[in-house]
Amino acid sequence: MRREVREMEIRNQAELISRMKVEREHLKELPEGTTEQRNNKLNAIAQTDAAITQIAANPPIGRVVIHIQSDVSKWRNTPADVALRDGDVLVIPKKANVVTVNGQVFNPTAISSQSGRSAKWYLSQAGGPTPIADKKGVFVIRADGSVLSAKSNGGGWFSGDPLNTPLRPGDAVMVPEKTPKIGGPNWQLIMQTAQVASSVALAVAYIHP
Secondary structure, eight states, X not given: OOHHHHHHHHHHHHHHHHHHHHHHHHHHTSOOOSHHHHHHHHHHHHHHHHHHHHHHTSOOOOOOOOOOOSSHHHHTTSTTSOOOOTTOOOOOOXXXXXXXXXXXXXXXXXXXXXXXXXXXXXXXXXXXXXXXXXXXXXXXXXXXXXXXXXXXXXXXXXXXXXXXSBOOTTOEXXXXXXXXXXXXXXXXXXXXXXXXXXHHHHHHHHHOO
16 A cells, blocks of 8 residues: 555545536436436435445545565566555455455345356346346456446446456456436446446455455
8 A cells, every 4th residue: 555646546536526516516407397307316416425425435545456476586576576665555465265246236245256257147146136237337346456347438447248257256246326317428427437436445445454
């Protein structure tokens, strides 16, 4: 864990929360001419509030992932052998033996890792998605913090179907809630970003209790 990385993450988190609050004010101005419009509006505001609360509840820790080979002699003094700085904290987590499934599934749980099993298989073991799940928005968080998502935000995310990806111990399958088709594409993108950010924060908290 590195101080400079944590400070950068804190700034990014504050900016995301600020953007979400702006979008929330825009949502409040949407019409309520029909019952459906009103329900969608209230649902969108509630989702935004929940996402803000969840993100704020998980402050960044400045995590920097280091990939260490089992043969340390081959890894030592290579570019992957990261030089430590004053104030760094080196954490060696316990090796995980489960894959977690969270979000809008019938039974959010941790499942014993099985070699070669896909995200779709783990999702089925958790009872599958609920009726309000965004099935097209399901994404995977690798144990190293990388994100596999069928929805690209232009930031170099994995392109393809994450449900067909074989998972490894420590990975997590995240099933977001379906967002109402209101508020414009900007709100949709911000909510997608917020869902990933809060899920990654929870996954990191699980690894670094």
